[in-house]
Amino acid sequence: MLMAGGLACAHMTVLDTVRLPVGFLQSRLSAIQHPEMLEAEQAWWKAEGARISDAIDRAGTPWVRMFDRHGNRVDEVLYPREYQTILKKGYRAGVVWRALEGKSLIETYLLIYTISFYDPGVCCPYTVSLGTAVPLAKYGGSELQARFLPQLLRKDDSVWQGATWMTEIEGGSDLGAGVKTIARPAADGWLLTGDKYFTSNAGAELAVVAARPEGGVPGVRGLALFLVPRYRNDGKLNYFIRRLKDKIATRSVPTGEVELRDSEGYLLGSASSGIYLILEVLNLSRVANSVVSVALAQRAMADALLYAERRTAFGKPILDHPLLRYQFESHLDALRSALALAWESVRLLNEVWMERPPYSERYHLFRLVAHLAKYWTAEFAVDTAKWAMEVHGGLGVLAEFGVERWLREAMILAIWEGTSHRQILDGLEVMERKQAHRMLFEQLARNASAKEIEEMASEIQAHLKLTAVEKEARAEALFRRLAVFAAAKLAAKHRG
Numbered sequence: 001m002l003m004a005g006g007l008a009c010a011h012m013t014v015l016d017t018v019r020l021p022v023g024f025l026q027s028r029l030s031a032i033q034h035p036e037m038l039e040a041e042q043a044w045w046k047a048e049g050a051r052i053s054d055a056i057d058r059a060g061t062p063w064v065r066m067f068d069r070h071g072n073r074v075d076e077v078l079y080p081r082e083y084q085t086i087l088k089k090g091y092r093a094g095v096v097w098r099a100l101e102g103k104s105l106i107e108t109y110l111l112i113y114t115i116s117f118y119d120p121g122v123c124c125p126y127t128v129s130l131g132t133a134v135p136l137a138k139y140g141g142s143e144l145q146a147r148f149l150p151q152l153l154r155k156d157d158s159v160w161q162g163a164t165w166m167t168e169i170e171g172g173s174d175l176g177a178g179v180k181t182i183a184r185p186a187a188d189g190w191l192l193t194g195d196k197y198f199t200s201n202a203g204a205e206l207a208v209v210a211a212r213p214e215g216g217v218p219g220v221r222g223l224a225l226f227l228v229p230r231y232r233n234d235g236k237l238n239y240f241i242r243r244l245k246d247k248i249a250t251r252s253v254p255t256g257e258v259e260l261r262d263s264e265g266y267l268l269g270s271a272s273s274g275i276y277l278i279l280e281v282l283n284l285s286r287v288a289n290s291v292v293s294v295a296l297a298q299r300a301m302a303d304a305l306l307y308a309e310r311r312t313a314f315g316k317p318i319l320d321h322p323l324l325r326y327q328f329e330s331h332l333d334a335l336r337s338a339l340a341l342a343w344e345s346v347r348l349l350n351e352v353w354m355e356r357p358p359y360s361e362r363y364h365l366f367r368l369v370a371h372l373a374k375y376w377t378a379e380f381a382v383d384t385a386k387w388a389m390e391v392h393g394g395l396g397v398l399a400e401f402g403v404e405r406w407l408r409e410a411m412i413l414a415i416w417e418g419t420s421h422r423q424i425l426d427g428l429e430v431m432e433r434k435q436a437h438r439m440l441f442e443q444l445a446r447n448a449s450a451k452e453i454e455e456m457a458s459e460i461q462a463h464l465k466l467t468a469v470e471k472e473a474r475a476e477a478l479f480r481r482l483a484v485f486a487a488a489k490l491a492a493k494h495r496g
Contacts, residue, residue, distance in 0.1 A: 015328060018301045018335065020046075021117035025110065028339055034107065038114050041093055045118040049089065052082045053119040053252065057405055061246045062254050064202075075241040077203035077254045086122055086252070088157045090115055095126040096133055096162075097153040105353060109291050109346045116295035117302075120409045121250035124416075125161055125201045127288040131281045132162025132208050136227060138354065139269035139277060144227065148206060163204035164281050165196040165228075165258060172198070173422050175278070176219035181211040181260060183226060183267075190226060191262040195242075202241050202256035205230045209260070210278050213271050224274030225281070226265035238263045249408030276357045283367070285417040286374040287349050290342035293377035293413045297338065300381075300388035300406040301331055307392055324391070331384060333491075338380045340490035341483065344443075345373040361439060368436035369486070371427035376483035378414040385410040424479045425472065432464050440486060447492040448485075456485055 017027045022038045032038070045053075056079070065076045090111065091097075099108045108130060112123045133152040136145060151160035170178040181194025192211050199207075209228045216222035232238045242257040269277050305328065308319035318324055348366035355363055385407040389396030396403045414420050430436045437460050441453045463471060463478050 015305055015332060018298055018305060018332065020302070021114045021295060021298060024298055024335075024339075025113060028336060029343060032110065037093065037107070038110055041089075041111060041114050042117075044089065045115065049086050050118050052086050053122070054402060056080055056083055056086075057249075057251050057402075058399075059251070061251055062244060064241050064244055064256070066241075073237055073240065075203070075237060077241070077244070077256075079254075083252065084157075086119065087125060088159070090122065090126050091129075091159045091161075092155060092157070094155075095123075096129050096159075097155055099130060100133060100137055100153060103354075105346065105350045109288065112288055113291050113295045116292040117299045119252055120292050120296045120413075121252035123288065123292050124250060124253040125204075127285050128164045128201050129160075129162035129204070130288075131164040131284045132204075132206050132227075134284060134353070135208055135225060135268050135277055135281055136206075138280075138356070139225075140227065140266075144266050148227065148229070152206065160205035161201060161203075163199065163201040163207040164285065165199045165207050166210040166278060166282075167198040168195060169197045173418065175210065175223060175275075176221075179210050179212060179223055181209065182214055183211040183224065183265060184214045186264070190265045190267060192226060192228060192260045192265045193262055194260050196258045196260070198245070198255060199241075199258040200253055200255050202244065202254045202258060203230070207239075208268065208281060209265065210274070211265070216271065220275045221272075223278060224271040225268045225277040227268055228260070228263055228265045232264050248411055249405065250412055273357060280353075282417055283349065283370055284353075286370050286423075287342075287345045289413055289417050290345055290370070290373040290377040293381040293410070294335065294338045294342050296406055296410055296413070297335055297377075297381045297384040300385045300403070300410075301328075301335060303403055303406070304328075304388040304391040307395075318391075327387070331387065334380060335384075337484075337487035337491040338377050340493075341369070341373045341487035342377050344486075344490050345370045361434070364430055364434040364436045365439040365443070367430045367434075368427055368440055371423040371430070372479070372483040372486055374417065375420050375423035375427070375479065376487060378410075378420065381410040381413050382407070420476075424475050427479055428471070428475050431460060437482070444486060444489040447489040452485075456482065 017024045020042060022035065022042045026032060026035065059080055062077055062079045065078055066073060068074045093111055095108055095111050099105050112126060116123045129152065133149065136149055152162060166172060166175065168178050168180055172178065181192055183190045183192045192209060194211065207228045209226050210223050211226055212222050213224050229238055240259040240261065242259055244254050244256040247255060308324060309317055311318045348369055352360065352363040352366050389403050389407060392403050395401050437457070441457060445453065459478065
């Protein structure tokens with residue numbers, strides 16, 4: 001029989017994996033290629049990056065210098081000088097160029113996970129830059145690629161940044177009704193006019209923008225995707241930053257409002273297939289959102305663990321009290337499941353990301369898993385960040401100790417790239433129209449009993465037979481159960 005000290009010792013061996021991102025990834029994922037790349041990134045963030053990130057978060061929202069001293073419009077986004085240090089570090093490490101050079105997204109999302117453990121917000125610029133490079137590489141003409149793609153794939157500090165701008169004042173979920181930006185044909189491209197209300201990475205050198213070609217059909221089928229540079233062919237500004245948002249967190253990404261006024265743009269793909277391209281871009285971001293959510297939850301746990309080891313109450317470290325110890329164990333199990341679900345979305349995306357419409361059945365399986373992962377990991381991140389504050393007691397609400405930052409950062413993850421409501425409804429749609437849940441159950445069969453799968457499948461089929469109103473109104477409980485079920489079964493196949 002183990003003494004209390006033995007229990008704590010055995011327990012600590014298990015919890016040690018949450019202290020650093022690379023160690024946790026290695027404990028759960030098989031054969032990570034180039035671990036030295038991740039180790040180097042982690043070492044730099046421990047030594048330098050974390051301190052810079054904390055200072056930027058404390059400094060607050062960046063601001064826009066609209067005019068230079070000669071009265072010329074410049075719309076320059078101003079940050080502390082050190083911000084460029086952490087930002088360009090990730091680009092050099094390969095958050096964008098590795099994906100297209102290696103024709104694989106795995107290393108990109110491993111880097112995003114590692115960096116997000118220290119600064120979730122800075123991974124937004126990386127993600128939207130990836131979301132600019134990929135459609136350009138897939139759908140851009142050879143002349144357009146030659147002109148712009150090399151700048152996005154540079155491996156030094158001269159690298160260009162990208163951005164993905166879809167949302168307007170009426171919101172992002174109903175793109176068909178919400179996108180008012182109009183694109184008119186011009187001599188050597190298109191001219192776009194409209195206002196984008198949430199523009200992450202405002203100030204980027206390139207952006208992919210949703211707009212409706214003049215005279216296009218109503219709804220989402222009439223939308224197209226355009227590449228819009230920061231500067232016009234004559235060197236003048238091609239879009240204008242109205243203002244930056246003063247938002248709850250993610251201060252390491254400038255989110256603003258952008259005005260397009262006869263802005264020069266270039267069509268990606270065909271005008272009739274734009275909605276598919278737009279959704280492909282969103283899928284890249286939704287998977288990144290899931291990865292960031294898990295990394296943030298791990299960081300909150302790591303901070304809580306460090307505090308619980310050192311804080312003494314009633315004669316012993318609070319970690320040795322049975323209730324809190326059990327909570328740590330439960331959160332570790334949930335963290336493993338959340339990573340398994342998020343990483344399944346990465347793995348499936350890596351299979352299908354170069355597909356073009358019409359898509360394969362595997363693509364629709366990916367869609368369902370991506371919706372489940374984006375929904376569940378974001379919820380888990382908020383829950384874990386809140387719990388980590390509780391572990392710290394009253395200190396958890398004080399900005400000077402940094403724990404409350406993870407809750408601020410987590411609150412956005414359930415909203416960006418489609419709210420939880422959007423994930424549920426889109427997930428329901430892909431189950432109903434594509435029967436994607438049947439493919440998911442085939443994936444889970446190795447780790448779930450036939451009885452478990454049959455019960456889950458029966459519940460889904462019964463739900464799909466409800467009236468349209470009931471089907472939507474009662475969708476969240478079903479979607480949550482499916483997410484938890486899939487995450488648990490996927491976690492069982494990973495070692496650790």
